Amino acid sequence: MLPDLVDAVGAEHVVAGDDPAVADLCADEALGVPAGKPAYVVWPADRDEVAAVVRAARAAGASVTARGAGTGLSGAATPDDGAVLVSFARMDRILEVDPVDAVAVVQPGVSLEALDAAAGEHGLTYPVHPGEQSASLGGTVATNAGGMRAVRYGVTRAHVLGLEAVLADGSLVRTGGRLAKVSAGYDLTQLLVGSEGTLALVTEVIVRLHPALPCRRTVLAPFSSAQAVTGAVARVVGAGLAPSVCEYLDGPTMRAICDNAGLALGLPEGLLDADHLLVELAGRRQERVDEDAEELAEVLGSLGAAEVFDLPAGSARRLVEAREKAFWAVKAAGADEVVDLVVPRSAMATFLSRARAAGGTHGARVLGCGHAGDGNVHLAVFQPDPERLAATLHDVFAAGIALGGAVSGEHGVGRAKAHQLAAFGDPVALDVLRRVRGAMDPDGTLNPGCSIR
Amino acid sequence: MLPDLVDAVGAEHVVAGDDPAVADLCADEALGVPAGKPAYVVWPADRDEVAAVVRAARAAGASVTARGAGTGLSGAATPDDGAVLVSFARMDRILEVDPVDAVAVVQPGVSLEALDAAAGEHGLTYPVHPGEQSASLGGTVATNAGGMRAVRYGVTRAHVLGLEAVLADGSLVRTGGRLAKVSAGYDLTQLLVGSEGTLALVTEVIVRLHPALPCRRTVLAPFSSAQAVTGAVARVVGAGLAPSVCEYLDGPTMRAICDNAGLALGLPEGLLDADHLLVELAGRRQERVDEDAEELAEVLGSLGAAEVFDLPAGSARRLVEAREKAFWAVKAAGADEVVDLVVPRSAMATFLSRARAAGGTHGARVLGCGHAGDGNVHLAVFQPDPERLAATLHDVFAAGIALGGAVSGEHGVGRAKAHQLAAFGDPVALDVLRRVRGAMDPDGTLNPGCSIR
Ligand SMILES: Cc1cc2nc3c(=O)[nH]c(=O)nc-3n(C[C@H](O)[C@H](O)[C@H](O)COP(=O)(O)OP(=O)(O)OC[C@H]3O[C@@H](n4cnc5c(N)ncnc54)[C@H](O)[C@@H]3O)c2cc1C
Ligand SMILES: Cc1cc2nc3c(=O)[nH]c(=O)nc-3n(C[C@H](O)[C@H](O)[C@H](O)COP(=O)(O)OP(=O)(O)OC[C@H]3O[C@@H](n4cnc5c(N)ncnc54)[C@H](O)[C@@H]3O)c2cc1C
Numbered sequence: 001m002l003p004d005l006v007d008a009v010g011a012e013h014v015v016a017g018d019d020p021a022v023a024d025l026c027a028d029e030a031l032g033v034p035a036g037k038p039a040y041v042v043w044p045a046d047r048d049e050v051a052a053v054v055r056a057a058r059a060a061g062a063s064v065t066a067r068g069a070g071t072g073l074s075g076a077a078t079p080d081d082g083a084v085l086v087s088f089a090r091m092d093r094i095l096e097v098d099p100v101d102a103v104a105v106v107q108p109g110v111s112l113e114a115l116d117a118a119a120g121e122h123g124l125t126y127p128v129h130p131g132e133q134s135a136s137l138g139g140t141v142a143t144n145a146g147g148m149r150a151v152r153y154g155v156t157r158a159h160v161l162g163l164e165a166v167l168a169d170g171s172l173v174r175t176g177g178r179l180a181k182v183s184a185g186y187d188l189t190q191l192l193v194g195s196e197g198t199l200a201l202v203t204e205v206i207v208r209l210h211p212a213l214p215c216r217r218t219v220l221a222p223f224s225s226a227q228a229v230t231g232a233v234a235r236v237v238g239a240g241l242a243p244s245v246c247e248y249l250d251g252p253t254m255r256a257i258c259d260n261a262g263l264a265l266g267l268p269e270g271l272l273d274a275d276h277l278l279v280e281l282a283g284r285r286q287e288r289v290d291e292d293a294e295e296l297a298e299v300l301g302s303l304g305a306a307e308v309f310d311l312p313a314g315s316a317r318r319l320v321e322a323r324e325k326a327f328w329a330v331k332a333a334g335a336d337e338v339v340d341l342v343v344p345r346s347a348m349a350t351f352l353s354r355a356r357a358a359g360g361t362h363g364a365r366v367l368g369c370g371h372a373g374d375g376n377v378h379l380a381v382f383q384p385d386p387e388r389l390a391a392t393l394h395d396v397f398a399a400g401i402a403l404g405g406a407v408s409g410e411h412g413v414g415r416a417k418a419h420q421l422a423a424f425g426d427p428v429a430l431d432v433l434r435r436v437r438g439a440m441d442p443d444g445t446l447n448p449g450c451s452i453r
Numbered sequence: 454m455l456p457d458l459v460d461a462v463g464a465e466h467v468v469a470g471d472d473p474a475v476a477d478l479c480a481d482e483a484l485g486v487p488a489g490k491p492a493y494v495v496w497p498a499d500r501d502e503v504a505a506v507v508r509a510a511r512a513a514g515a516s517v518t519a520r521g522a523g524t525g526l527s528g529a530a531t532p533d534d535g536a537v538l539v540s541f542a543r544m545d546r547i548l549e550v551d552p553v554d555a556v557a558v559v560q561p562g563v564s565l566e567a568l569d570a571a572a573g574e575h576g577l578t579y580p581v582h583p584g585e586q587s588a589s590l591g592g593t594v595a596t597n598a599g600g601m602r603a604v605r606y607g608v609t610r611a612h613v614l615g616l617e618a619v620l621a622d623g624s625l626v627r628t629g630g631r632l633a634k635v636s637a638g639y640d641l642t643q644l645l646v647g648s649e650g651t652l653a654l655v656t657e658v659i660v661r662l663h664p665a666l667p668c669r670r671t672v673l674a675p676f677s678s679a680q681a682v683t684g685a686v687a688r689v690v691g692a693g694l695a696p697s698v699c700e701y702l703d704g705p706t707m708r709a710i711c712d713n714a715g716l717a718l719g720l721p722e723g724l725l726d727a728d729h730l731l732v733e734l735a736g737r738r739q740e741r742v743d744e745d746a747e748e749l750a751e752v753l754g755s756l757g758a759a760e761v762f763d764l765p766a767g768s769a770r771r772l773v774e775a776r777e778k779a780f781w782a783v784k785a786a787g788a789d790e791v792v793d794l795v796v797p798r799s800a801m802a803t804f805l806s807r808a809r810a811a812g813g814t815h816g817a818r819v820l821g822c823g824h825a826g827d828g829n830v831h832l833a834v835f836q837p838d839p840e841r842l843a844a845t846l847h848d849v850f851a852a853g854i855a856l857g858g859a860v861s862g863e864h865g866v867g868r869a870k871a872h873q874l875a876a877f878g879d880p881v882a883l884d885v886l887r888r889v890r891g892a893m894d895p896d897g898t899l900n901p902g903c904s905i906r
Contacts, residue, residue, distance in 0.1 A: 100687045100799045101828075123691075144636040155634045157643070158611065173881040177857050178797040180827040181608045183597040183647050184859045185866055185874055185905045186886050190610070190643035194636050211693035234553045238576075240664035240737050284693045288741060344631040346553045374633040375554075404630050406637045413638055421638055428626040432893060433639050439892035440885060452638045 004056030005042055005084065013043040017085065025067060025085060026078065029327070030416045031337050033075030038065070038085040045090050047164060047172060047203040054201065055170035057084040058445045065447045066197035068139025069111065071132040073327065073338060074414025076143060076196040080449045086201060088138050094118050095204070102209045103161060103178045108138025108202045115207075124209040127153040130410070131324040137205045144194035146410030148324065151237075151373030152244045152282075155410065157193045159207045165192060165200035168441035178206055191436075196412050197447040199440050213244070213282040217293035218316030221305035222267070222274030226250065226349040226368070229277045232303045233372045234346060236279060239299060241292055245280035246373030247323055248348065253330070253369040253380070260329035261322035265315060274306060277372065280320065326369055330380035335367075336389050337381045341400035342409030345375035351403050355379055358395035362388045366396075376409035397424055413451045422453065457509030458495055458537065466496040470538065478520060478538060479531065482780070483869045484790050486528030491518070491538040498543050500617060500625060500656040507654065508623035510537040511898045518900045519650035521592025522564065524585040526780065526791060527867025529596060529649040533902045539654060541591050547571050548657070555662045556614060556631045561591025561655045568660075577662040580606040583863065584777035590658045597647035599863030601777065604690075604826030605697045605735075608863065610646045612660045618645060618653035621894035631659055644889075649865050650900040652893050666697070666735040670746035671769030674758035675720070675727030679703065679802040679821070682730045685756045686825045687799060689732060692752060694745055698733035699826030700776055701801065706783070706822040706833070713782035714775035718768060724759060730825065733773065779822055783833035788820075789842050790834045794853035795862030798828035804856050808832055811848035815841045819849075829862035850877055866904045875906065 005014045015022050017038035027035035039062055044050045057064045065079040067087045079085045092109035099122040106115055113133040115126045128140060130147035139145075141163070146155040153159075162176030176182055176189040192200055223229045229248050236243060249257070251273030258265060258272075265272070279296060283289040297308040311319065322329075327338060343351045352368045355377075359366035364383030370376050379396065383389040397407060401424045407413065413421050422430065433452045458467045468475050470491035480488035492515055497503045510517045518532040520540045532538045545562035552575040559568055566586035568579045581593060583600035592598075594616070599608040606612075615629030629635055629642040645653055676682045682701050689696060702710070704726030711718060711725075718725070732749060736742040750761040764772065775782075780791060796804045805821045808830075812819035817836035823829050832849065836842040850860060854877045860866065866874050875883065886905045 098799075099691065101797050102687075102691065103797075144634075144640075146634055146636070150634060154611070155636075157634075157640070158607070167881070167885065171881050173885060174879045175882055177859060179795050179857070179859055179862070180798060181597075181599055181603060181610075181829065181862055182795060182859045183599070183608075183863050183865045184861045184870075185878065185883070186644055186648050186652070186889060187597075187610070187646070188882050188886060191639055191889075193640070195639050199639070211691060213693070234555075238552065238555065238664060240666070342632050342635060344554050344556075345633060346551075376634065404632070406630060406632055406635045408637045409632070409634055410636050412636045417637075425638065426627045428620070428624050429628055429641050430638070432620065432626060433641060435892040436639060436644075436889050439888040 001056055001060035001062060005040055005053060008052035008056055009042050009044050009049050015041045017041060025070065025087060028070045028072040028075060028077040030073050030075035030414060031335065033078050033415050036079035036083065037081040038079040038083045041085045041087060043087050043090045047166065050086065050201055050203050051166045051170045051172060053084060053086055054166050058443060063448050064445055066138065066201050068108065068136030069134050071135045072139060072143060072414065073411040074416040076412050076414030076450050078415055088136060097122055099124060101178050103206055104209055105204065105206050106137050107204060108136060110137045111135065112140065119209045120212060123212055125212040126207060126209055128156050128159060131327055138202045141193055141202055141205055142196050143412035146371065146376065148245045148247060148371060151246045151371060152242055153210060157190065160189055160193050160205060161208055162206035163189055163192055163202055164204035165202045167200050168445045173200065176206065196414060196451045198437060198451045199446065213284060215284065215286040215289045216280055216282045217289050218280045218311045219293060219296060220309040220311055221277045221300040222271045222307060223277060223305055224274065226275045226352045228304050229275050229372060230346060230349040232277055232300055235299055235303060236296060237373055241281060241296055243279045243373060244282040245278060245320060247278040247369065248372035249276040249278065249369040250367060253326060253367045256329040256333055257322040257326050260325060260332060261318060263318050263322050271306060278319065278323065330367060334382060335380040336383055337393060339379040339381060339396060340376060340409050340411045341405050341407060342374065342376045343400055343403045343405035347403040348372060348375050348377055351377055351400055354399035355396045358392055358399060361395065362392040364388065364392040374409060415449055418451065418453050454509055454513035454515060457512065458493055458506060461505035461509055462495050462497050462502050468494045470494060478523065478540060481523045481525040481528060481530040483526050483528035483867060484788065486531050486868050489532035489536065490534040491532040491536045494538045494540060496540050496543045500619065503539065503654055503656050504619045504623045504625060506537060506539055507619050511896060516901050517898055519591065519654050521561065521589030522587050524588045525592060525596060525867065526864040527869040529865050529867030529903050531868055541589060550575055552577060554631050556659055557662055558657065558659050559590050560657060561589060563590045564588065565593065572662050573665060576665055578665040579660060579662055581609050581612060584780055591655045594646055594655055594658055595649050596865035599824065599829065601698045601700060601824060604699045604824060605695055606663060610643065613642055613646050613658060614661055615659035616642050616645055616655055617657035618655045620653050621898045626653065629659065649867060649904045651890060651904045652899065666737060668737065668739040668742045669733055669735045670742050671733045671764045672746060672749060673762045673764055674730045674753040675724045675760060676730060676758055677727065679728045679805045681757050682728050682825060683799060683802040685730055685753055688752055688756060689749060690826055694734060694749055696732045696826060697735040698731060698773060700731040700822065701825035702729040702731065702822040703820060706779060706820045709782040709786055710775040710779050713778060713785060714771060716771050716775050727759060731772065731776065783820060787835060788833040789836055790846060792832040792834060792849060793829060793862050793864045794858050794860060795827065795829045796853055796856045796858035800856040801825060801828050801830055804830055804853055807852035808849045811845055811852060814848065815845040817841065817845040827862060868902055871904065871906050
């Protein structure tokens with residue numbers, strides 16, 4: 001296979017998988033997924049090189065795993081042993097930002113940060129903000145990443161208008177376009193979004209941009225229980241306030257992220273340990289945002305918030321950033337696994353209490369935060385013993401599924417959750433999706449250890 | 454097959470396809486698609502009966518076509534000859550409107566009108582408004598219907614959170630849930646949306662609702678050209694005014710819909726024949742909507758609008774309704790086909806002029822209107838000669854595709870556009886989607902004459 005890979009991308013862009021120089025590329029940020037042992041790592045420069053790599057791997061019976069920035073939390077970019085790992089680091093050009101149609105066309109290796117900055121030059125924004133802005137467009141499309149602003153703008157899925165991708169047989173497919181909507185046959189764009197590199201390798205992405213909203217106000221409201229936070233979220237969203245951030249943080253998580261960021265909010269003693277709701281409002285005109293912030297404060301006060309802190313812009317920004325870095329904080333604190341189940345928004349508090357109870361049963365500490373506006377709960381589970389950790393996770397997933405939830409709201413299935421998906425997903429749906437996968441990749445070339453198996 | 458169908462739904466809910474009582478059910482509203490000749494029409498009462506019908510048809514080698522309200526414009530609900538036509542008219546219950554999670558759970562036979570009214574009782578709205586509010590949830594999910602408010606809220610696809618459906622082998626599948634977002638394997642919900650009854654029959658739908666916006670203002674701005682309208686649309690959307698309606702109407706269409714609705718707008722002589730932009734703004738607070746309407750008027754004035762008419766609420770509502778009925782108006786005027794190509798928003802005017810030129814070449818009259826905020830152009834083509842009509846349509850589709858468009862923005866492929874999709878779609882994508890279809894319906898039971906073939 002090596003000569004074919006060298007032919008495909010050039011000798012200087014192929015490295016053996018056991019070369020220490022590529023050790024960092026053999027895993028992502030998932031806590032429980034060990035690094036893979038790829039046969040080779042390659043860096044294609046364009047769609048044709050990607051296609052040639054896929055053909056070369058397939059001819060040799062090797063599998064192919066795509067890698068964006070490797071920030072994923074589910075082991076989806078961790079290669080199977082013997083795989084060809086395809087890094088998109090060289091395909092990092094923003095091909096176009098079109099302010100008239102409000103779209104951007106980018107290569108998959110472009111980071112969210114770079115795209116949002118380029119959009120910003122035209123008064124636009126790409127509002128998909130998972131915690132890690134170094135994540136790539138290819139990786140976020142493949143995981144259907146969400147993040148804090150999804151409550152207002154929707155997740156990645158809502159932004160992808162078209163794709164160019166290489167299929168398992170090396171052929172090039174184009175889907176969608178610079179089109180606000182399409183109803184012309186099954187939506188292949190949507191099928192590829194969230195498919196974690198198992199159906200195609202994305203070589204170009206067309207996304208929708210939004211007008212940037214220059215004005216914001218951020219409030220932090222400590223409540224006496226997660227139940228009270230959940231109730232408040234429904235009211236805030238129901239009032240039409242359209243928050244751009246609507247986050248839940250339990251006391252320990254709040255403490256951990258503030259410590260991790262060196263951030264002193266100056267909350268009165270005791271309040272830091274409450275159950276917090278963090279809401280950001282954004283808009284085109286400051287006076288409207290201010291007026292809405294007052295309405296918001298009233299609603300939160302009437303629903304039993306212990307206080308409603310109107311955060312100064314600097315603290316607000318730093319707190320939102322600290323929340324984005326929650327994963328690093330809990331990782332630093334020694335978390336053994338993070339979970340991102342999604343449940344109906346109204347079930348979030350019940351789920352949290354059941355998850356904590358499961359932790360209690362198995363001696364695990366469970367911290368919680370989450371994208372409350374989406375019912376997407378992020379748990380950090382501390383239990384070093386693998387068996388007890390597995391038992392905790394099983395009960396946590398079972399509790400979420402029993403409440404009508406799904407195994408992942410935004411991090412994806414990857415390797416970490418493939419068995420949970422198999423155990424808890426609708427069996428008929430899984431069977432259908434396996435057949436779809438088989439129809440698109442009959443030889444199991446693309447990321448075989450990942451997702452629907 | 455008859456005994457099995459009778460077993461499935463009861464004798465009183467099976468009628469022979471040649472019974473004059475069901476003649477109206479054998480076609481939809483597509484202008485160019487002749488009625489089909491189903492073997493039987495059945496009215497199941499629940500999911501189990503739907504499954505039994507599918508199994509009975511499949512065992513007999515008959516195909517199955519679902520029918521909602523039959524308002525579709527592409528012949529997608531027109532049965533193949535010998536098919537079992539499944540009407541969802543009896544499955545018309547709103548199972549739940551949940552104001553806390555802002556979701557509704559409905560059977561497929563529920564009309565948009567009924568759902569929106571039920572949501573309204575909770576201060577919510579289901580904002581999918583194609584021109585025909587008698588359309589069913591099942592039918593709109595299957596066509597991925599859009600309509601005038603999609604510019605603000607997105608199309609059906611953006612609203613469907615979960616489905617229950619019967620697959621080609623009669624098994625029942627559940628997808629998604631009351632979940633704001635999911636990233637747990639390929640998105641089967643999204644694959645079924647827009648699949649026109651060819652992958653599954655939908656038996657239950659979970660949709661997202663939005664807070665209703667009580668305040669509105671509507672302006673009508675005649676421009677000297679479609680190009681000027683297109684330019685204005687980009688500016689209106691780009692300014693962040695988030696219109697809830699943003700429609701283009703050429704002069705003849707404006708005249709036709711006003712005549713059809715008996716609506717006298719009282720525009721100065723000459724202006725009725727201009728190229729019109731109709732914009733509605735909606736919001737929570739009247740003073741903001743008013744302020745935005747002034748900003749809008751300024752923008753439109755600065756872009757060369759001949760006038761900016763601030764429509765009184767009554768006329769505004771009637772004009773929006775008349776626009777929704779544009780199809781009936783052009784049908785009454787004798788249109789031979791309607792087309793709903795979608796192009797990049799900025800290409801709309803160019804597409805319109807090329808479409809008119811194509812009409813000129815083949816002696817066809819071409820009227821245009823469209824969901825301008827989405828680049829979704831609706832053409833009415835008048836050319837009774839079938840060959841010249843076909844030649845016109847070919848050139849029109851070729852022009853749209855050359856501009857980066859797709860064959861349908863919202864009406865779907867159905868039978869009417871199956872050959873255009875085959876001719877103009879990405880061949881690799883079509884091949885993939887055929888394989889997906891084959892994997893999900895190997896015997897070709899579900900609506901075989903429709904969509905991807
Ligand atoms: C601190 C932190 C906070 C986070 N917060 C959030 C959050 O709030 N919300 C959220 O949704 N996520 C969050 N994430 C995880 C998030 O999913 C990832 O950051 C992102 O989606 C992955 O992008 P990536 O480029 O790093 O992809 P990778 O990790 O490299 O890969 C992810 C998947 O995409 C595939 N892939 C990559 N490129 C391509 C391509 N070109 N074609 C096909 N497949 C490809 C890979 O094979 C893999 O399956 C967080 C991560 C961190 C570290
Ligand atoms: C005056 C007028 C204006 C219109 N304006 C618009 C517009 O602005 N935007 C727009 O998008 N559309 C518009 N339409 C067309 C629109 O697509 C349809 O009104 C609607 O989507 C179809 O709903 P229906 O219940 O009538 O479906 P039908 O016509 O009965 O069926 C449509 C498709 O759905 C399938 N189907 C029906 N029920 C099910 C089910 N339970 N499971 C699986 N498949 C099912 C059918 O097999 C068929 O393929 C307009 C139509 C009219 C008559």
